[in-house]
Every structure is written in C-alpha cells, then in structure tokens.
Amino acid sequence: MRLDVVTIFPEYLEPLNVSLVGKARARGQLDVRVHDLREWTHDRHNTVDDTPYGGGPGMVMKTEPWGECLDDVLADGYEGGAQAPALVVPTPSGRPFTQELAVELSQRPWLVFTPARYEGIDRRVIDEYATRMPVYEVSIGDYVLAGGEAAVLVVTEAVARLLPGVLGNAASHQDDSFAPGAMANLLEGPVYTKPPAWRGREIPEVLLSGHHGKIARWRRDEALRRTVRNRPDLVERTDPKAFDKKDREM
C-alpha cells in the first residue's frame, strides 16, 4: 500500500517512522510519502491560505497550492487503473471513521491524505479530485482539532495494522473491538497476563481453566458487559439473535 500525506506540518507525521507503521515501512509493506504543501507555493511568504469569501472568522486554504501539489503527487500513479488512488480528507464534518471503514480503506492500494489547517480547504479542491477518484471525508470523532494531521496518524495506524503481515499474529485483529464477525458492535473485554497475583488481585479463574469453550464464553460475556456499560448504543444496534450466533463463533 502507498500512502501520501500533503501537509504544512511534515514534522507532525514523524510518528509514522516508528512502531508498527515504521516497521511496515522498513519491510516495504507500506510506502509512505509526506509532502510539504508550501513547496508548491510561489511567493516569498509561501502563502497557503486567504480570507474566506462571504466573510467570517479564520482563513481558508487556497486552491492553487493544493491543485499543483496533488497533480504532482498523482502524476506518478495510474489514475483509474489498478493503482487508482483514493483521497482521504480528515474533517469533523466527515463520516465517522469506524473499524468497518478502516477495513474498507485497508483494501485500497493507494490513499492520499489531505489534512487541512485553518477553517479548511477551498471546497473546489475536493470537488475537482472527486471527478477523478473516490473521496472519503472522515471524522475521527465529534470534536474539532487544530488540523487534520492527528487524524491522519489515527487512520493510518488503524488501516496499517489490518494489512497482511503487519501484525505479528494475524489473529490479533480478529478479536478487536468492532472487528467484523463475532466482535462486530462489541467492545473488547479485559485482558490479563502474568503474574497470577498482583497486590492481592487474582486472575479470573476461568482463564486458568484451560477450557477453551468456557474461556470464549467468559470473554464474550465480559465484552457484552463492557459494551452495555460504555456503549449502550452499540447493544441497541445488535440483533439479540446475533448474540447466540456469536456464541457459536466464539
């Protein structure tokens, strides 16, 4: 997978050089390219923003630097072919970024992220590239950040860990909260490791029983308990019959 990120703060994307994403890049599983938008400006102040038409607070990111930069970024890929890119626009007014959407994005060969600053990017930029490729406007939560770069880090990590071979144990993400299948709409339950006792706190006995069926059921029940406590909205979304199905799958 190829990921391009266009930003006015390239240093914000340094975390993409470490841990899971950094290792995937080193192994060649991910080709991440970060581009400084200001390199596509032509004035001595490297201007990327201007006042909004219609008035109002703040500034809007200008079309020209974005257009010239995205044209260059896309020029070395095959638009519309097997390497067709998709634009990913982090914005509080986007569709919620979910595990399901992470799975969908992980199946694309090339993502181009356009994190905005200020009040956002002139809408004509998104409209222009929407004529050439899929555009995903995504929100990582109901809050406003100073810019989209933090959202790029979140989306990149959630997508990269789903790529084949990136997680050491492929089974790890099958039991994730929200993972399709048995865990869809369920939060992950508690996890434990050695020592068996710590400050008088013991491990739930069932986890030491070696009885896989009982352990699976206990984990499902704990996941349900946590979901009811922290995300009752997810429980409402789940057909009660599905819980029986989950029983069989776990």
Ligand SMILES: NC(=O)c1ccno1
């Ligand atoms: N909530 C978000 O995803 C976001 C992106 C940029 N600012 O906020």
